[in-house]
Amino acid sequence: MRQFPAFFNMHDASVVVFGGGEEARRKVRLLAATPARITVIVSQIDPGFAEEFAGRITIAPPDHAGPALDIARFAIVANRLDVNADKAITMARQYGVPLNVVDRPDLCDFTVPSIIDRGDVVAAIGTSGSAPVLAKSIREKLEALLPQRIGDLAALARRLRPDARTAIPDSKARRRFWERALTGPAADLAYAGDLEGAEAEMRAQLRPGAPVRGIVHLVGAGPGDPELLTLKALRLIQEADIVYYDRLVSDAIIALIRRDADRVPVGKSKGDHSVPQETIHEWLIASAREGKRVVRLKGGDPFIFGRGGEELEAVRAAGVDAQVVPGISSALGCAAAAGLPLTHRDHAQSLTFVTGHAKEGGVPDLDWTALARPAQTVVVFMGVGTSAAIAENIIRAGRAPSTPVAVIENGTRANEIRVYGTLSELPHLIQRAGIKGPALLVIGEVAGLPEEAIAHAFKEQVA
Ligand SMILES: C[S@@+](CC[C@H](N)C(=O)[O-])C[C@H]1O[C@@H](n2cnc3c(N)ncnc32)[C@H](O)[C@@H]1O
Structure with missing residues (x-):
């Protein structure tokens, strides 16, 4: 470790920046996020600089640098190309102020790291001045891992610290409290923006003998490709103590679950509800209550x-906290993977999602007249087994038998199959390709737009 990381306390601090150009501006932008008083020493200043930081900076000429340096916690020389740079460095050294010279690590007492700013939580990445671009790329990866509101959680913890010390005098017990508070339901509430709820939860946990509360997250896993998970879904999957998952969740996503977490498959494919819905509710509630x-x-x-x-509804009715994390619906994921726009100004002004499977099995009672209207896209979920009846009903209600259709099975996964044709041939397309599902039926002119669909139509014409 060639450099030792440390954080300056900026409360009641003064800092000096030499320079009035773009580099100085970037540094002042960072400093302006702190409470420090900032003096900018310039002989020349870029237009708009003063306005951007109006009320936040004091601008002074070089012959006023002395008094500013006298009280400065540190100084930054950001006028690299300016002839005054050498003078600024000499002066800062005379005043014994820790110094950073932009792009000159050899002249620096300290370097300014790449920063992730989440309020009270700040992550700093340094490369000892050798590869700032690498620091930036590491920062981008870390950005994705740190919840946006983690700073709010830290600020809440700061506020509660004195109360926690009084309520739990034993330091080991207090550490256990903080571990729970900063990763458990209180943290979840803070991340969801409910700071009052988070505070109430933390205070409840401070009471002697308080029961440990769990939480249920209903998380969308997307259509299969793990890269289509949201950042929040990924974080929750990796933090969970127990994961109840459907058959449709891909193996690649199951592999992301923490190794020591319990994994419980609850089946739920069409017509195969291996665990009854009520039992799933009971299990979710019981686990959270533990x-x-x-x-x-x-x-x-x-x-x-x-x-x-x-x-x-069931989980909340039982008095258990529950939150929902949206996922990319298979309709969106499959369409994107196929290059099939679900709406299009020339072809489809509306989009309808319907189920092809009635609650008690068979063909559902749908509004076929509405589904047969032109200039719309209809996406049918769970419609493989009922595709013949669906096509027949929509054609009978007036949609042209030649309307393009696409059938997408296992969309976004390695074993994805896509077939194209017309509404009248829908059941044959499915049968010919051996499609069993999970698959979506996309009905409408847009299904004829992907290159594959055009190639298919051309082949049919030639044959
Ligand atoms: C019970 S529904 C769940 C839908 C899911 N909540 C969503 O937003 O995609 C199951 C149906 O979704 C569709 N489906 C889910 N994943 C799919 C995939 N990767 N490829 C094609 N269709 C899929 C199929 O129609 C399947 O029968």
Whole structure:
């Protein structure tokens, strides 16, 4: 370690920046996020500089640098190309002020790291001045891992620290309290923006003998490709104590679950509800009541044909905290993978999602007249087994038999299959390709737009 990381306390601090150009401006932008008083020493200043930091900086000419340096916690020389740079460096040294010279690590007492600013939580990445671009790329990766509101959580912890010290005098017990508070339900509430709830939860946990509370997250796992998970979904999957997952969640996503977490498959494919819905509700509630962080992982989006609504209702009715994390619905994921725009100004002004599977099995009672209207796209979920009846009903209600259709099985996964044709041939397309599902039926002119669809139509014409 050639450099030792440390954080300057900026409360009641003064800092000096030499320079009025772009480099100085970048440094002042960083400093302006702190409470420090900032003096900018310039002989020349770029237009707009003073206005950008109006009320936040004091601008002074070089012959006023002495008094500013006298009280400065540190100084930054950011006028590299300016003839005054050498003078600024000499002066700062005379005053014994720690010094950073932009792009000259050899002249620096300290370097300014790449920073992630989440309020009270600040992450700094340094490369000892050898590769700032590398620091930037590491920062980008870390950005994705740090919840946006982690700074709010830290600020809440700072406020509660004195109360925690009084309520739990034993330091080991207090550390256990903080571990729970900063990773458990209180943290989840803070990350969801409910700071009052988070504070109430932390205070409740400070009471002697307080029961440990769990939480249920209904998380959308997307259509299969793990790269289509949201950042929040990934974080929750990796933090969960127990994960209940559907058959539709891909193996690649299951592999992301923490190794020591319990994994419980709850089946739920069409017509094969291996664990009854009520039992799933009971298990979710029981696990949360044991104080666990429960993730209920569902294919696509939990609120699109996913029974997420029922689960949310049941869990909340039992007095257990529950939150929902949206996922990329298979309709969106499959369409994107196929290059098939679900709406298009020339072809489809509306988009309808329907289920092809009635609650008690068979063909659902849909509004076929509405589904047959032109200039719309209809996406049918769970419609493989009923495709013949669906095509027949929509054609009978007036949609042209030649309307393009696409059938996408296992969309976004390695074993994805896509077939194209017309509405009248829909069941044959499915049969010929041996499609069993999970698959989506996309009905409408947009299904004829992908290059594959055009190539297919051309081949059919020639044959
Ligand atoms: C119970 S629904 C769940 C839908 C899910 N909540 C969503 O937003 O995608 C199951 C149906 O979603 C569709 N589906 C889910 N994942 C799919 C995938 N990777 N490729 C094609 N269709 C998929 C199929 O129609 C499947 O029968």
